[in-house]
Amino acid sequence: MTQTPLNQRPLIFGEVLFDCFPDGNRVLGGAPFNVAWHLRALGLNPLFVSRVGVDSAGDQILAAMRDWGMDLSGVQRDPDHPTGRVEIRLEAGQPSYAILPDQAYDYAAPPDGLADITLIYHGSLALRRRTSRETLSAIRAQSAAPLFVDVNLRNPWWDAKTVAGLLDGARWCKLNNIELTSLSGPGDPTDAARRLLDRHGLHQVFVTLGAAGAFGLGADGTCERVAPANNVAVVDTVGAGDAFASVLIAGLLQGWPITLTLERAQDLASAVCGLRGALPREIAFYRDLLMHWEND
Numbered sequence: 619m620t621q622t623p624l625n626q627r628p629l630i631f632g633e634v635l636f637d638c639f640p641d642g643n644r645v646l647g648g649a650p651f652n653v654a655w656h657l658r659a660l661g662l663n664p665l666f667v668s669r670v671g672v673d674s675a676g677d678q679i680l681a682a683m684r685d686w687g688m689d690l691s692g693v694q695r696d697p698d699h700p701t702g703r704v705e706i707r708l709e710a711g712q713p714s715y716a717i718l719p720d721q722a723y724d725y726a727a728p729p730d731g732l733a734d735i736t737l738i739y740h741g742s743l744a745l746r747r748r749t750s751r752e753t754l755s756a757i758r759a760q761s762a763a764p765l766f767v768d769v770n771l772r773n774p775w776w777d778a779k780t781v782a783g784l785l786d787g788a789r790w791c792k793l794n795n796i797e798l799t800s801l802s803g804p805g806d807p808t809d810a811a812r813r814l815l816d817r818h819g820l821h822q823v824f825v826t827l828g829a830a831g832a833f834g835l836g837a838d839g840t841c842e843r844v845a846p847a848n849n850v851a852v853v854d855t856v857g858a859g860d861a862f863a864s865v866l867i868a869g870l871l872q873g874w875p876i877t878l879t880l881e882r883a884q885d886l887a888s889a890v891c892g893l894r895g896a897l898p899r900e901i902a903f904y905r906d907l908l909m910h911w912e913n914d
Contacts, residue, residue, distance in 0.1 A: 625663075625734070625736075626662045626663065626736055626868075626871045626872065627662075627663055627664070627665060627734045627735055627736050628657060628662060628664050628665070628735070628736060628737040628738070628739055628766075628867055628871065629664070629665045629667060629692075629729075629732065629735045629737070629738045629739065629757065629761070629763065630650050630651075630653055630654040630657070630664050630665070630666045630667065630739045630740075631650060631667045631668070631726070631738065631739065631740040631744065631753075631754060631757065632648065632649065632650030632651070632667075632668060632723065632740050632741050632743065632744035633648040633649070633650060633651065633668065633702055633721070633723040633741075633743055633744040634646075634647075634648040634650070634651035634666075634668045634670065634679055634693075634701075634702060634723060635647060635648045635651075635701070635702025635703055635704055635721065635723065636675055636701070636702065636703055636704070637704045637706055637715075638703050638704065638705055638706060639706050640706070640707060640708060644675075645895050645896075646678070646679065646682060646897060647856075647857065647895075647896050647897065648668075648702060648723070649741050649743070649768065649770050649859070649860050649863075650666070650668070650739065650740065650741055650744065650768075651666065651668070651679075652857050652860035652861070652864075652896050652897060653739060653768070653860050653863050653864045653867070654666040654688065655686060655688070655897055656860070656861055656864035656865070656886065657864050657867060657868065658686055658687055658688050659686075659898070659901060659903075659904045660864065660865070660868050660904070660908070662867075662868060662871070663689065664688070664689070665689055665691070665692045665729065665735065666683070666688060666689070666692050666693060667692035667693075667726060667729050667753075667757070668692070668693055668694075668722075668723050668726050668744070669693065669694045669695070669696050669699075669722040669723050669724075669725055669726040669727070670693060670694075670695060670696065670701045670702075670722050670723070671695070671696050671697075671699055671700040671701040671722045672695050672696065672697045673700055673701055675700070675701035675703075676695060676701040676722070679693070679701065680693065691729070692729045694726060694727060696722040696725055698725075699720055699721060699722040699724070699725055700721060700722060701721070701722055702718070702721040702722060702723045703718050703721065704716065704717050704718065705718065717743070717772055717775060723744050723750070724744065724746065724747040724749060724750055725747070725749050725750065726744070726749075726750055726753050727753055728753050728756040728757055728760070729757075732757065732760045732761040732763075733761075735761045735763045736763055736871055737763050737764055737765075737766055737867060737870065737871055738757060738758065738761060738763050738764070738765050738766065739765075739766045739767075739768060739863075739867060740754060740765075740766075740767065740768070740784075741767070741768045741769065741770035742769060742770055742771060742772070742775070742776050742780070742781055742784060743770060743772045743775055743776075745780070745784065746775040746776075758787075764788075764789040764790070765787060765788040765789055765790070766788065766789065766790045766791075766792070766863075766866075766867060766870070767784050767785055767788045767790070767791045767792070768791075768792045768793070768859075768860075768863045769781065769791065769792070769793035769797045769801070770793075770797075770859075771793075771797050771800060778800075778801065781801060782801075782817075782818070785814070785817075785818040785820065786818055786819075788818065788820060789820065789821045789822075790820065790821060790822050790823075790824065790866070790870065791814065791815075791818070791820050791822075791823050791824070792823075792824040792825075792826070792859075792862070792863050792866060793823075793824075793825060793826075794825065794826045794827075794828070794859060795807055795825060795826070795827050795828070798810050798811060798814065798825055801814060802814045802817075807825055807827065807833070808833065808835060808841060811823045811825050811833075811835045812835060815835060815837060820837065821836065821837050822834055822835065822836050822837070822876075823835045824862075824866055824880075826858075826859055826862055826887075828855075829846065830845075830846075831843060831844050831845040831846050831884065832844050832862065832880060832883070832884060833880075834876055834879075834880055836876070840876075842876050842877050842880055843880075844877075844880040844881050844883075844884045845884070846884055846887070846888050847884070847885065847888040850888045850889070850891055850892050851892060852891045852892065853891065853892055853893060853894055854891065854893060854894050854895060855891050856895065856896045857890050857893075857895065857896020857897065858887040858888075858890050858891050859887070860896060861883075861886040861887045861889070861890040861896075862883045862884065862886065862887040863883075864883075864886070865879065865882050865883035865885075865886050865887075866879060866880075866883050868882075869882065869883070878914070882911055885907055885910075885911075886907060889903070889907060
C-alpha cells in the first residue's frame with residue numbers, strides 16, 4: 619500500500635455485489651465497493667458500510683477485503699437476505715442487467731464510532747429501500763463530515779425527487795453526461811452542471827464525458843477540464859467512473875489542486891479501461907501510477 623496518511627477516513631456507504639454471468643462466472647463489484655477498494659490501494663483507510671448475507675458469497679467478499687487490507691468493521695452479516703447479485707443475461711448477443719431486489723445491502727444498519735470520519739460518500743442504488751435511507755440519515759446525523767454524492771442512476775431503482783433530496787446538503791456531486799441530462803435537462807453540459815450546482819447549493823460538480831474526458835465546475839464559476847489518455851487500449855469501461863470518483867475523494871481529502879485531482883482521476887479511470895472488469899486484483903497495478911504521481 620502507499621504511504622498516504624491513514625488519518626484520512628472516508629466512509630463509503632452502499633452496495634457490494636456479484637455480477638453473475640450465464641456461464642457461471644461471478645465478478646465482484648458494486649460502485650461503492652469499487653470506490654472503497656481503490657481508496658485502500660491509494661493509501662487511505664476507508665470505512666466501507668454495507669451488508670452481506672450469511673452465505674458463501676458473503677464469505678468471499680469478506681475474504682477479498684481482508685486480503686486487500688480493508689477494514690471489515692462496517693460490513694454486517696444478514697441471516698435473512700442474500701449477498702447482492704446482478705443477473706447478467708445475453709439477449710440477441712447483447713447483455714442485459716437485472717439488479718435483484720431485497721438484497722442484504724438494502725438492509726445495512728448504522729455503524730458505531732464515526733468521530734474520525736472525514737468524508738461521507740454514497741450513491742443512489744443502495745438507498746432504494748426505506749431501511750437503508752434511514753441508515754444514511756442516521757450516519758449524517760452522527761457525523762458532520764461533508765457529503766460526496768456519486769449519482770450512479772440504476773434503472774428502475776431511482777426517481778428524480780429522491781435523487782434531488784440526496785443532493786440537498788451535499789458538498790460534491792459526481793455524475794456522467796447521461797445522468798446530468800436526466801437530472802438537469804438537455805443542452806450544453808457546463809450549463810446543465812451550473813443549474814444542478816445552483817439548485818442544490820453544491821460546492822463542486824464533476825461530470826465525466828466518456829471519450830471526451832471530464833470537467834469540474836465550482837460554485838465560484840471556475841471550470842477545469844481534463845482529456846483522457848490517448849495511449850490506452852480500451853478493453854472494458856466498466857468501473858471507470860468508480861475509479862475516477864475514488865481519486866476525486868483522495869484529492870479532496872489531501873488538498874490537491876483541482877486540476878491535478880482531475881488529471882489523476884482520469885489517469886486511474888483510463889488505466890481501469892485497460893482491464894477486463896472493474897477491479898484490479900494486484901496492488902502492482904497501482905504502483906507505476908503512484909510513482910508517477912509522486913514525481914509530479
